[in-house]
Amino acid sequence: KAGVTQTPRYLIKTRGQQVTLSCSPISGHRSVSWYQQTPGQGLQFLFEYFSETQRNKGNFPGRFSGRQFSNSRSEMNVSTLELGDSALYLCASSLAEYYEQYFGPGTRLTVT
Amino acid sequence: KNEVEQSPQNLTAQEGEFITINCSYSVGISALHWLQQHPGGGIVSLFMLSSGKKKHGRLIATINIQEKHSSLHITASHPRDSAVYICAVCFQGAQKLVFGQGTRLTINP
Numbered sequence: 001k002a003g004v005t006q007t008p009r010y011l012i013k014t015r016g017q018q019v020t021l022s023c024s025p026i027s028g029h030r031s032v033s034w035y036q037q038t039p040g041q042g043l044q045f046l047f048e049y050f051s052e053t054q055r056n057k058g059n060f061p062g063r064f065s066g067r068q069f070s071n072s073r074s075e076m077n078v079s080t081l082e083l084g085d086s087a088l089y090l091c092a093s094s095l096a097e098y099y100e101q102y103f104g105p106g107t108r109l110t111v112t
Numbered sequence: 113k114n115e116v117e118q119s120p121q122n123l124t125a126q127e128g129e130f131i132t133i134n135c136s137y138s139v140g141i142s143a144l145h146w147l148q149q150h151p152g153g154g155i156v157s158l159f160m161l162s163s164g165k166k167k168h169g170r171l172i173a174t175i176n177i178q179e180k181h182s183s184l185h186i187t188a189s190h191p192r193d194s195a196v197y198i199c200a201v202c203f204q205g206a207q208k209l210v211f212g213q214g215t216r217l218t219i220n221p
Contacts, residue, residue: 033208037153043198043211056208088153098142098202101209103155 002027004093004104012110018079021107025072025093032074033101034066037088046089049074050097078109086111118199118212126220131186133215135199138180145209146173146184147198155198158184189219 005024013019025032034046045058049068066076072093078085088108092101115138125131135144146158159166159173161182166173170189175182186193199212 035209042213043200043209045208045210048208056206058208090153090155092155100157100160101145102157103147106153106155108153 004091004102006089006091006104006107008107009105010108010110012112013081014112015081015083017081018077019081019109020075020077021089021091021109023074023076023091023093023104025074025091026102029093029095029102030072031094031096031099032068032072033092033094034074034076035090035092036060037090037106038084038086043090046076055097081111083111085109116199116201116210116212118197118215120215121213122216122218124218124220125189127190129189129219131189131193131217131219133184133197133199133217135182135184135201135212136180137182137201137203140204141180141201142204143202144175144182145200145202146182147200149196149198149214151195158197186217191219191221193217194219 007022031050033048035043037043047066048056052068063079068074088106090106092103094101117136119134143162145160148156161175170187172185196214196216198214200209
């Protein structure tokens, strides 16, 4: 069974631009969570989707948004990029709520 | 406030040593995860547990719900075990992980 895939793996953007990151969960998994990892703040929860519905959201500004499609694939979008958005963005999928999460390799975003 | 504390933050040991990493949390949880992150960023889920003890190869994870504490043990440590180990908890009533700050483990040959 293929693991969680994320695209792109690396991305360089300029302040003020927007970016869309994609996550394809393990086949059959219906829950997708997104996390941000920075050297200063560590790993932080962004949001979680289940069956196309956002169920939980972390403490991030409205510039961070996401969605989930009917095939469980998920995208997250960051608008009006700031230097502080430079981070590793990880997604994780699980069968359902409270099941073990499987992490993707991450997308490393650099904002210049 | 829901908090997760790990100790130590850094740990250096010689190959073959028994390793223990600790994780404490503040309130009731539905599950606790131990994760491993190698340089380059990829995260691997090692264990998810809500009670008792789990073992996989040389890795053992235990949790004491009453004391709100979990430990990750590595027996016969090897340089390839060098990584950052992260404790993450799912607090009751919230399907989102809260992470500890991680423990950087270095095993020297």
